Amino acid sequence: MYATHASVAADHPDRVAVEGVDVEVVTQCGASWHKRLGAGVLAVFWSASKAMQAAEALQQRAAALHPHHAPAIGVSTGEALVDDDPLGMMVVVAARLSGVATAGEVLVCDVTAAVAAPSLAQAVDEWHERRLKGIPSPVRAGVLSWSQPPSISEAWGVAAEARLDSPFAGRQREVEALSEALAQSAAGVGGVVLISGEAGAGKSTLVARLVELAGQAHRPLVYGRCDEHVPRPYLPFAQMVRRVSERDPRGSMALGSLAGELRRAVPEVGERFPLLAEPLRADADSERMR
Known part of the structure; x- marks a missing residue:
């Protein structure tokens, strides 16, 4: 022993x-x-x-x-x-x-x-x-002699499909807005940026540019995307939570004080961190609305 x-x-x-x-x-x-x-x-x-x-x-x-x-x-x-x-x-x-x-x-x-x-x-x-x-x-x-853990940015990584394959050009106004949102996030001010446009307008390329900017600034970033063939609820968020739970050196602490709630959308969280609290339960009518 x-x-x-x-x-x-x-x-x-x-x-x-x-x-x-x-x-x-x-x-x-x-x-x-x-x-x-x-x-x-x-x-x-x-x-x-x-x-x-x-x-x-x-x-x-x-x-x-x-x-x-x-x-x-x-x-x-x-x-x-x-x-x-x-x-x-x-x-x-x-x-x-x-x-x-x-x-x-x-x-x-x-x-x-x-x-x-x-x-x-x-x-x-x-x-x-x-x-x-x-x-x-x-x-x-x-x-x-134990090794230091990777930085959060290194540990999280970014999906290959979120990277730019060629130089980015144009969209200066949109890039400035994304850069400002990135700076605000780094300062602790959260927010949501919605990008919309016709098919082929360059939405994915613009998001990939944001990923590139975050990498240049050494900002931790996670990435998720919808699947047009599998209409699964919360799929991008589930992908991001899964990546953080698997790679973040802080373990369950990276998921916040109510990490147990994430079991609803990402059951793997409970399997990886079995000591997490069970999701909060309400009456049957309220549960159907969750």
Whole structure:
């Protein structure tokens, strides 16, 4: 069994949200058991590589959400199970390692690193014998070199059909209006821009120009489109939500506080984030109008 213990500082600006995020991450990484312990979370895995992948994923999620408030993480190996609760030295060592780790650091005991080595892409270095409280002998542990998550713009990406295949010309007034809407969005002012015209008038090309402008400004952008052969309600929005849920390094936090409501239009959201709240329910007459 392999234990991953992650803790955050008591003065973290959003402790409640973080407590939901770390449970979400370890669950997605395949934890067989997890439990909140004070300011952190303890997760148990049957795989050493999954325990270390969870540690990296926790740091990446923290870097995407709160880059200045990263968790300290310890990963250990052991064999202890009492009344279905992991107890004993494995848990103690993981917790003690997270206690001596600095913010943003993952300390891994040598046994865990050795078992995971054949399938581990990340390096573990800076090995030291560490004296841990309550542990009679020094514990040899190294630092996991985890990779930074991609930027939101890089993670979201844009569908190939939304890109320009040739230089754009004309439509200066429309491009200026779209550029202004893009700037307003970047400033936190949302809005809707409707583009209409006859078939072949260049609507898709104009939208592709907006995508190009967003890319030049390093603005995150998602893209969805209707299908003229499949009249599915909310299809463009469902495509955008699906892309964000699959790729955004912030996980379910990227979908907002009412992300559970999105299950109605995009059932995959509930499958990817099983800890999301169920959609709100009203009386039967109101439900028919939703």
